[in-house]
Amino acid sequence: MNPYTSLWTGVTPGDGPQNFHVVLLDNGRSSILARHTERQTLRCIRCAACQNTCPVYRQTGGHAYGSVYGGPIGAILTPQLMHMEHAQTLPFASSLCAACYEVCPVKINIPEVLIELRAQVVNLERKQTARAFDLMYIGMRIANSIFASAWRFRLAQRMGRIGLRLFTSKDGWIHALPSLGARWTMTRDLRGLPDQTFRDWWASRPKEKP
Numbered sequence: 001m002n003p004y005t006s007l008w009t010g011v012t013p014g015d016g017p018q019n020f021h022v023v024l025l026d027n028g029r030s031s032i033l034a035r036h037t038e039r040q041t042l043r044c045i046r047c048a049a050c051q052n053t054c055p056v057y058r059q060t061g062g063h064a065y066g067s068v069y070g071g072p073i074g075a076i077l078t079p080q081l082m083h084m085e086h087a088q089t090l091p092f093a094s095s096l097c098a099a100c101y102e103v104c105p106v107k108i109n110i111p112e113v114l115i116e117l118r119a120q121v122v123n124l125e126r127k128q129t130a131r132a133f134d135l136m137y138i139g140m141r142i143a144n145s146i147f148a149s150a151w152r153f154r155l156a157q158r159m160g161r162i163g164l165r166l167f168t169s170k171d172g173w174i175h176a177l178p179s180l181g182a183r184w185t186m187t188r189d190l191r192g193l194p195d196q197t198f199r200d201w202w203a204s205r206p207k208e209k210p
């Protein structure tokens with residue numbers, strides 16, 4: 001008997017429950033079933049033997065796994081139930097010592113599933129890095145063209161100042177920016193730009209006579 005398994009009696013006229021309702025939640029399990037290596041995860045009876053034997057789980061405890069499933073079974077089940085982006089460190093929470101496989105009463109080959117999931121994480125990260133690299137490349141090309149010309153630099157400065165002024169509060173600070181800028185203002189405020197740039201001040205200063 002384990003904490004995840006309950007036994008119910010059936011319906012008996014005049015004794016016990018008169019109705020019995022079973023609600024089945026798929027929660028992504030059909031897609032796990034369709035995958036050749038990962039489908040064995042669904043054999044788990046939640047006995048927790050793999051948790052108790054796992055050297056990683058014994059050091060980190062259950063909260064580190066970020067879901068109700070901790071230990072080796074959590075490391076393979078959670079990334080499959082959630083989107084991988086939200087649990088992509090979990091397949092690496094293992095030394096691959098295979099102690100979990102040895103104790104598992106239903107013989108789930110957890111190390112095999114872990115390795116399969118690690119391959120998926122690597123592919124995902126490759127795509128994420130490629131996307132980030134594309135954005136960075138475009139950003140650098142634009143910056144290169146702006147910095148290469150004095151008038152383009154002045155124009156970009158002016159447009160940036162006009163744009164930022166729209167978001168500057170009366171107290172002189174920017175508390176919320178849209179789009180990518182929101183990632184900055186989500187955690188900290190940004191000081192608004194001064195009325196005069198250094199270039200403007202330099203051009204307007206009284207010239208010394210030679």
Ligand code: SF4
Nearest residue numbers: 044045047048050104
């Ligand atoms: S030992 Fe096997 S059956 Fe028990 S919780 Fe771990 S994966 Fe599930």
